[in-house]
Each structure stands twice: as structure tokens, then as C-alpha cells.
Amino acid sequence: MVKITDVARHAGVSPSTVSYVLSGKRSISAETVRRVRASIRELGYRPHAGARALASSRSNVLALVIPLRTGIHVPVIMQFAVSVVTTARRHDHDVLLLTQEEGEEGVRRVADSALVDAVIVMDVQLHDERLPMLRSLDRPSVLIGFPAETEDLTCIDLDFRAAGEACLEHLAGLGHRAVGLIGSPPEVYERGTGYAQRTSEGFLAAAERHGVAGTVHPCEATVEAARALVDRLLAEQPELTAVVIHNESVLAPLVKAFQDAGRRVPEDLSVVAICPDDLAEHAELPLSSVAIPAEEVGRRSVELLMAKLDGEEVPPATLLPPRLTARASTARVGTAHAGTADTARADTARAGTAGTARAGTAPAN
Amino acid sequence: MVKITDVARHAGVSPSTVSYVLSGKRSISAETVRRVRASIRELGYRPHAGARALASSRSNVLALVIPLRTGIHVPVIMQFAVSVVTTARRHDHDVLLLTQEEGEEGVRRVADSALVDAVIVMDVQLHDERLPMLRSLDRPSVLIGFPAETEDLTCIDLDFRAAGEACLEHLAGLGHRAVGLIGSPPEVYERGTGYAQRTSEGFLAAAERHGVAGTVHPCEATVEAARALVDRLLAEQPELTAVVIHNESVLAPLVKAFQDAGRRVPEDLSVVAICPDDLAEHAELPLSSVAIPAEEVGRRSVELLMAKLDGEEVPPATLLPPRLTARASTARVGTAHAGTADTARADTARAGTAGTARAGTAPAN
DNA sequence: GACATTAATCGAAGCGCTTCGATTTAGTGC
DNA sequence: GCACTAAATCGAAGCGCTTCGATTAATGTC
Numbered sequence: 001m002v003k004i005t006d007v008a009r010h011a012g013v014s015p016s017t018v019s020y021v022l023s024g025k026r027s028i029s030a031e032t033v034r035r036v037r038a039s040i041r042e043l044g045y046r047p048h049a050g051a052r053a054l055a056s057s058r059s060n061v062l063a064l065v066i067p068l069r070t071g072i073h074v075p076v077i078m079q080f081a082v083s084v085v086t087t088a089r090r091h092d093h094d095v096l097l098l099t100q101e102e103g104e105e106g107v108r109r110v111a112d113s114a115l116v117d118a119v120i121v122m123d124v125q126l127h128d129e130r131l132p133m134l135r136s137l138d139r140p141s142v143l144i145g146f147p148a149e150t151e152d153l154t155c156i157d158l159d160f161r162a163a164g165e166a167c168l169e170h171l172a173g174l175g176h177r178a179v180g181l182i183g184s185p186p187e188v189y190e191r192g193t194g195y196a197q198r199t200s201e202g203f204l205a206a207a208e209r210h211g212v213a214g215t216v217h218p219c220e221a222t223v224e225a226a227r228a229l230v231d232r233l234l235a236e237q238p239e240l241t242a243v244v245i246h247n248e249s250v251l252a253p254l255v256k257a258f259q260d261a262g263r264r265v266p267e268d269l270s271v272v273a274i275c276p277d278d279l280a281e282h283a284e285l286p287l288s289s290v291a292i293p294a295e296e297v298g299r300r301s302v303e304l305l306m307a308k309l310d311g312e313e314v315p316p317a318t319l320l321p322p323r324l325t326a327r328a329s330t331a332r333v334g335t336a337h338a339g340t341a342d343t344a345r346a347d348t349a350r351a352g353t354a355g356t357a358r359a360g361t362a363p364a365n
Numbered sequence: 366m367v368k369i370t371d372v373a374r375h376a377g378v379s380p381s382t383v384s385y386v387l388s389g390k391r392s393i394s395a396e397t398v399r400r401v402r403a404s405i406r407e408l409g410y411r412p413h414a415g416a417r418a419l420a421s422s423r424s425n426v427l428a429l430v431i432p433l434r435t436g437i438h439v440p441v442i443m444q445f446a447v448s449v450v451t452t453a454r455r456h457d458h459d460v461l462l463l464t465q466e467e468g469e470e471g472v473r474r475v476a477d478s479a480l481v482d483a484v485i486v487m488d489v490q491l492h493d494e495r496l497p498m499l500r501s502l503d504r505p506s507v508l509i510g511f512p513a514e515t516e517d518l519t520c521i522d523l524d525f526r527a528a529g530e531a532c533l534e535h536l537a538g539l540g541h542r543a544v545g546l547i548g549s550p551p552e553v554y555e556r557g558t559g560y561a562q563r564t565s566e567g568f569l570a571a572a573e574r575h576g577v578a579g580t581v582h583p584c585e586a587t588v589e590a591a592r593a594l595v596d597r598l599l600a601e602q603p604e605l606t607a608v609v610i611h612n613e614s615v616l617a618p619l620v621k622a623f624q625d626a627g628r629r630v631p632e633d634l635s636v637v638a639i640c641p642d643d644l645a646e647h648a649e650l651p652l653s654s655v656a657i658p659a660e661e662v663g664r665r666s667v668e669l670l671m672a673k674l675d676g677e678e679v680p681p682a683t684l685l686p687p688r689l690t691a692r693a694s695t696a697r698v699g700t701a702h703a704g705t706a707d708t709a710r711a712d713t714a715r716a717g718t719a720g721t722a723r724a725g726t727a728p729a730n
Numbered sequence: 731g732a733c734a735t736t737a738a739t740c741g742a743a744g745c746g747c748t749t750c751g752a753t754t755t756a757g758t759g760c
Numbered sequence: 761g762c763a764c765t766a767a768a769t770c771g772a773a774g775c776g777c778t779t780c781g782a783t784t785a786a787t788g789t790c
Contacts, residue, residue, distance in 0.1 A: 001479075001776090003775095003776055003777085004776065004777065004778095005776080013739075013740085014739065014740045014741070015740090015741095015776090015777080015778090016739075016740065016741075016742095016777095016778075016779075016780095017738085017739060017740075019777070019778055019779080020738095020739085020778090020779095023778080025778090025779085026737090026738080026739085026779095027736095027737060027738070028737095028738065028739080029737080029738060029739090032738080032739085044477075046474065046477040046478040047478060047776080047777070048419065048478060048479050048775085048776050048777070049415075049418070049424070049475075049478040049479055049480040050414075050415045050416070050417070050418030050419040050424060050479060050480075050775085050776080050777090051415070051419045051745090051775070051776035051777040051778090052415070052776080052777055052778080053414070053415030053418075053745095053777090054413065054415040054416045054419050054744095054745050054746065054747085054775090054776080054777070054778090055744080055745055055776075055777040055778040055779080056745085056777075056778055056779085057745075057778095059414070059415060061461070061480075064462070068447060074439060074440045074443050075439045075440070077443065078439050078442065078443055081462065082433060082464055085462055085463070085464050085466075086464065086466060089466075089467060089471075094461055094462075094463075094475065094480065095461065095462045096426070096459055096460065096461055096462070097429070097446065097450055097459075097460045097461070097462040098450070098459075099447055099450050099451065101450075101451060101454075102454060106454075109411065110414075110459065112409075112411040113411040113412060113413060113414040114366075114413050114414055114415060115414040115415075115426075115459065222647065223647075223648075223649050282587065282588075284588050366746090368745095368746055368747085369746065369747065369748095370746080378769075378770085379769065379770045379771070380746090380747080380748090380770095380771095381747095381748075381749075381750095381769075381770065381771075381772095382768085382769060382770075384747070384748055384749080385748090385749095385768095385769085388748080390748090390749085391749095391767090391768080391769085392766095392767060392768070393767095393768065393769080394767080394768060394769090397768080397769085412746080412747070413745085413746050413747070415745085415746080415747090416745070416746035416747040416748090416775090417746080417747055417748080418747090418775095419745090419746080419747070419748090419774095419775050419776065419777080420746075420747040420748040420749080420774080420775055421747075421748055421749085421775085422748095422775075731790105732789105732790100733788100733789085733790095734787105734788085734789080735786100735787075735788075735789095736785105736786085736787075736788090737784105737785085737786075737787090738783100738784085738785080738786095739782105739783080739784080739785100740781105740782085740783075740784095741780105741781095741782085741783095742779100742780095742781095742782105743778105743779090743780085743781105744777100744778090744779090744780105745776105745777085745778085745779100746775105747774100747775085748773105748774090748775085749772100749773090749774090749775100750771105750772095750773085750774105751770105751771095751772095751773105752769100752770085752771085752772105753768100753769080753770075753771095754767100754768085754769080754770095755766105755767085755768080755769095756765105756766085756767075756768095757764100757765080757766075757767090758763105758764080758765075758766095759762105759763095759764090759765100760761105760762095760763100
């Protein structure tokens with residue numbers, strides 16, 4: 001193994017000079033830099049990561065904790081992880097992969113043993129058990145998702161409340177007066193996942209503001225559940241002219257179920273999804289959607305961490321504004337129908353609105 | 366930060382004794398072990414990972430290189446990665462996540478800097494550019510997938526050739542005489558991905574042995590491509606009574622396209638998939654399938670690596686035998702039809718067989 | 731031209747751990 | 761009871777790097 005003393009000897013300088021060439025922490029003459037760089041290349045020198053970590057108390061490694069739970073769309077996690085790795089590399093860091101399996105012990109272990117300099121935690125719950133541990137860590141962390149209490153933490157996520165609002169407002173703008181939100185599986189709400197609750201809060205609040213009848217419906221991530229829910233919706237709420245779908249796993253089955261039931265999209269039913277853009281774009285029928293910016297969240301969480309490692313102050317909360325792209329699945333109410341039916345529908349909707357929207361701000365739990 | 370000298374002082378022993386208690390590399394009296402363990406717990410001591418790596422030349426970290434290419438089913442990668450992390454933890458190791466983006470430089474970097482002790486590489490191509498680098502590494506590695514030349518390497522994967530055979534034999538056993546294999550997107554074959562080629566080789570070889578007309582059809586991972594392919598197949602090969610699908614992304618669309626075209630599954634068309642078990646099980650129509658054992662491949666690749674790190678000899682090639690589970694998508698030919706049509710079909714098939722199977726062992730490239 | 735600055739480099743200490751003799755004590759065989 | 765082995769523990773060296781004064785040389789200042 002080539003070590004720093006070998007490089008130093010080869011370049012005719014002291015080891016500390018080599019170190020300073022590498023770190024740039026002291027000024028070194030251009031000529032010396034050139035010679036040292038040449039020696040490094042010629043000898044194929046790579047600083048020993050452990051030695052470096054020991055001497056500098058920086059490992060240049062970040063921990064990424066990924067979720068293993070049900071009801072989470074795997075490709076999004078993957079996109080996110082890839083973005084974290086890519087960005088970390090740009091900042092000369094590597095990424096250690098942890099699963100939730102070990103619980104908080106895993107994070108504590110890699111942090112306390114100085115294996116990692118900082119931690120990114122995904123899938124944060126409203127009342128996440130890991131928060132006390134994260135607060136007590138002597139290393140910075142960034143949370144993807146917002147817990148109920150964010151004090152002393154750095155959090156980032158899509159602004160799901162605004163996303164819920166944006167979906168509803170897009171539909172309200174098209175004249176829809178009765179809109180359903182089809183969300184995550186019940187367990188996601190039950191365990192208190194912030195994004196699910198916030199989306200529905202935003203959706204319902206906007207519904208109330210716009211005088212639209214808004215209702216929220218959790219949905220299991222199976223084809224059968226999707227079909228059953230559609231049957232129920234069509235039976236119980238025939239006045240619905242639009243739905244917002246916030247559940248990647250059953251996006252296609254839901255749309256198909258509506259179509260199979262004779263609802264043409266968008267003529268009879270408008271659909272807005274909250275999902276990764278590529279999913280919406282490449283669906284059979286391109287769907288109007290609010291993008292889940294996995295790449296951006298990943299990138300920015302690393303950038304936040306880097307800033308914290310540099311001792312900079314960072315905003316405690318970063319809410320990325322939703323971006324809604326209108327595609328082929330949404331249309332103005334009544335586009336393909338006679339006026340009377342529409343009016344009737346809108347009336348029914350308006351009557352129902354107040355009750356529904358006021359009744360609760362989140363789905364039953 | 367608590368260090369080993371603190372623990373030693375607290376327990377009234379020397380630092381080396383604490384180290385030996387932790388590593389078990391020398392015998393320590395039960396009483397001393399007890400005292401040291403108690404001190405460790407009481408002080409919350411965690412050995413410094415960098416110091417340990419420096420002194421022992423073992424980082425207890427494995428590198429996992431995941432693919433970013435198109436045409437690969439993301440959930441399978443994830444399953445695999447989770448299994449690697451879980452197994453690594455059982456062996457007291459952590460996992461560093463690398464993407465293919467950095468190319469071989471990334472692997473070389475983490476290996477040469479002693480950041481990791483060993484490397485797992487996924488998605489190996491037949492003529493993978495990374496092979497020379499892996500061979501020249503002074504650290505063990507395990508490849509998921511088989512390159513053309515496996516000398517000096519350790520490889521593991523599902524035995525895709527046997528999987529292709531198993532699918533065909535299952536169908537041949539049910540009396541099918543004309544079977545199509547719908548495979549990965551063309552680019553996967555073109556870049557020389559072993560598993561795609563091997564599956565079709567096994568499939569075609571078994572077809573020839575059993576006197577079945579076997580044909581192979583790459584398929585892009587889009588719903589439109591799936592539908593187009595089905596249209597083409599139905600037009601050009603009306604004699605087909607069964608298909609093997611080895612392409613997770615379009616599994617459901619393909620089945621649906623066949624059904625939409627009036628082919629009942631399994632009465633008119635038997636379908637066997639090569640895909641993760643949960644996908645086959647939870648499809649709308651549970652599909653007969655050969656499982657892709659992501660969990661097992663991940664686990665065993667780590668175990669192979671651990672053995673190599675312990676200086677043990679390991680088998681250079683591990684081919685996991687395919688496991689075919691018959692579900693609702695396959696049936697005996699002619700189950701729901703009159704005999705004549707079936708006979709005619711079988712005749713056509715037999716005539717075509719020799720030509721097709723002999724023509725080529727792999728799809729055009 | 732003596733003195734203070736700045737730039738460039740060196741030497742040595744030390745990061746926290748493992749490991750290799752060396753040492754001590756306790757057993758074992760005859 | 762003497763030599764010998766085994767068990768338990770210690771002390772010190774050293775893993776490869778960074779970093780902090782210290783040193784030297786070059787530059788400016790009045």
C-alpha cells in the first residue's frame with residue numbers, strides 16, 4: 001500500500017506538505033503542488049480512509065436510513081437514494097445504507113462510532129420514536145418529512161398541504177364541485193405519517209374555501225382494494241366528477257376501475273395524481289399530476305447536511321412548493337355533456353360541501 | 366467521547382484487555398469480561414470506527430454497487446439491497462452504497478482507500494468493463510450475475526438457463542406445442558446481460574428437446590410496446606397457446622392485452638412469469654411463475670464475501686436452482702376446447718419448431 | 731539596512747485502536 | 761518439588777493520517 005510518506009519522499013517534500021496539497025488548508029507553492037500531484041498520480045496513492053477519519057475526526061460518510069414499511073412506493077425511495085448518493089459524491093462524501101430494521105440503535109451506532117459524519121432519515125412519522133435520539137446525537141441530521149414537533153431539527157419535504165390544495169384548486173378551477181381524495185393505505189394514516197395527513201388537510205381546507213365537497217378515502221395497495229373502493233365511491237357518491245389520487249401503487253388500477261365502470265377520463269371524471277412525474281407521464285393516459293420531487297429532496301437534504309457540517313446555519317424547515325402539470329386526465333366539468341346534468345351535479349355537490357369539509361380535517365383513524 | 370482507555374481505567378484493566386474482551390482474540394477470565402462489559406455499558410463506549418480500521422486494517426464495511434440502467438425492475442434491486450444490508454449486519458458489517466454512475470472509479474476508490482473490505486457488484490454484463498478492475502483489487506468481491514468469463518471471480522445468481530427450461534418444461538408437460546418467450550427490452554440483450562440471454566438459451570434448448578416451437582421476443586418496458594407486441598404475436602403466431610414472460614415491468618399489461626384480445630387465461634393461453642414471487646402471487650390473476658430469489662441472492666452473496674474475508678475457499682459459481690410455482694395462469698392445452706383445433710395447433714407448432722429452435726440460440730442483437 | 735510580515739515548508743505529536751511479545755501466575759506431570 | 765505449559769494480563773509499538781507550532785526564506789516598510 002502506498003502511503004503519504006511514500007508520496008512525500010517521491011516528491012521530495014514532507015508528509016505534511018502532501019497533506020496540505022490534498023486538503024488545501026495551507027498555501028503551497030504552485031511548483032510543489034505540481035510535483036506532489038504528479039507523485040500521487042504516478043504512485044497511485046489513495047489516502048487511507050480510516051487513518052484520515054481518525055486524524056481529522058471526519059469520515060466523509062453520510063448515513064441514509066431507508067424505510068422498509070408497507071404502503072411506500074419503492075421506486076420513489078430508490079430515486080431518492082440515488083439522488084442522495086450522487087449529491088454526496090459531488091461533495092466528496094460516501095453514503096452508508098441503513099434500514100429501519102435495526103431501529104434507532106443502528107443510527108446511534110454509526111454516529112457514535114464516528115463511522116458517519118451526519119445522518120439522513122427518511123419516512124419520518126408525526127411522532128417518530130427516533131426524534132429524541134436524533135436530537136441527542138452529536139452529529140447533524142436531516143429528516144425527510146415533518147414530525148409534529150420540529151424544534152432543533154432540520155426537515156425537508158414536498159409541501160404536501162400545498163400539494164393537496166393545488167390539486168383541489170386545479171379541479172375547482174375546472175368547475176368541479178365534488179372531489180374525492182384517494183390516499184394511502186389506512187395504516188399509513190394510523191401510524192401518523194405526516195405527508196398523508198397534511199395532503200388531506202390541505203385538500204379539505206381548499207375544498208372548504210372553494211365551496212367544493214371534498215372527501216378523503218384511504219386505499220389499500222392492492223388491485224382488489226382499488227376496485228372495491230371505486231365501486232363504493234360510485235355507489236355512495238355518484239356526484240363525484242373528479243378524484244385526486246395520492247397512492248402510486250394503485251394509480252393505474254384505480255383509473256382502470258373507473259373506466260371499466262363506464263366513467264370516461266377526463267370527460268366524465270377528472271383525475272389528478274400526486275406521484276413521481278415519470279409515472280404520470282408514462283401512464284396509459286398521461287395524468288395531470290403534482291410531482292413528487294424525489295431527486296430534489298435527495299439533493300437538497302445532502303446540501304443541507306453539508307452546510308451544517310460546515311457550521312453554517314440552515315433553515316429548520318424546507319417545504320418544496322408543489323408543481324402541478326396539467327395533462328390529459330383533467331378537463332372542465334361538463335365538457336362532453338349537456339348543461340342540466342352538470343348543474344344538478346354541482347348543486348348536489350355544494351349542498352354536501354359544508355358538511356363534509358367541516359366534519360373533519362383528517363380521515364378517521 | 367469515551368475511549369478505550371476510559372473503559373480500561375473504569376474497569377481496572379489495561380486497554381489491551383478491553384480490546385481482547387471485545388474481539389475475543391485472547392482468553393480473558395470470566396470475571397474480567399464481566400467487569401469490562403459492565404464498564405462499557407455504563408460509560409456507553411463505542412469503539413471509534415476509523416481508529417479500529419486503521420489498527421486492524423478491517424473497516425467492517427462492504428460496498429454494494431447498484432445498477433441505474435433502464436430495463437431493470439427497481440423493486441427487485443431494493444429487495445436485494447435490503448437483504449444485503451440485513452445479512453451484513455448479522456455479520457457485524459455495514460454497507461456502503463455506490464451507484465454505477467461513478468463507473469469503476471468508485472469501486473476502486475473505496476477499495477483502495479480501505480473504506481470497504483469487500484465489494485458486491487450487481488447487474489454484471491457478459492463482457493463487463495469492470496472485470497479487470499475487480500480482478501486487480503486487493504479485496505474480495507462477489508458478482509451478482511455471470512459474465513462470459515468467470516475465472517478468478519465469485520459469481521452468484523438464479524440459474525436463468527434452468528429457469529427458462531423449467532418454464533418451457535412446465536408448459537410442455539401441459540401439452541403446449543408452441544410457446545413464446547417475452548423477454549427484456551432489446552437494449553438489455555444488446556448490452557449483453559447474461560440473465561436475459563441465458564433464459565432464452567435454456568428456453569430454446571428445452572423447446573428443441575421437447576419438440577416445442579419456441580420463439581423469443583424482446584419487449585420494451587412500456588404499456589404501448591406490450592400491446593403492440595401482443596398484437597403482432599397474435600397475428601403472426603396464432604398457433605401460440607402459451608407464453609413465458611420475463612419482464613416485470615410489463616407483466617400486467619401483457620396479460621391484460623392478451624385478455625383484451627379475447628384470449629382467456631389460462632383456458633386459451635397459459636402464462637408463466639419469471640419474476641419475484643410476490644408480484645406473481647398478488648397479480649389480478651395469480652400467475653404460475655419461477656421466483657427471482659432476490660432475498661436469497663443478497664444473503665448468500667454476503668455470506669460468500671464473509672467466507673472469503675475469513676480466508677476460506679468458496680465456490681466460484683453459485684447457481685440457484687429455479688423454483689416454479691404453478692398458479693392459476695397455466696392449464697393443460699385444450700382444457701376448454703374441442704380436440705380438433707388443438708391437434709391442428711400442435712401440428713403447426715411441431716412443423717415450426719425445428720426451424721425456430723435451430724435458427725438461433727439468442728435473439729437478434 | 732534593521733525590522734516586521736507574509737508565504738512556504740517541516741517536524742513532531744497525537745488521533746484511538748489492535749496486536750505482539752513479555753510477564754506473571756496457576757496448573758500439570760512425574 | 762522442579763521444569764514446563766497454559767491462562768490471563770500488561771505495556772508499548774505502530775497503523776497512516778492531520779494539524780499545530782516552529783523555522784526559514786522572501787518581501788515590504790520607513
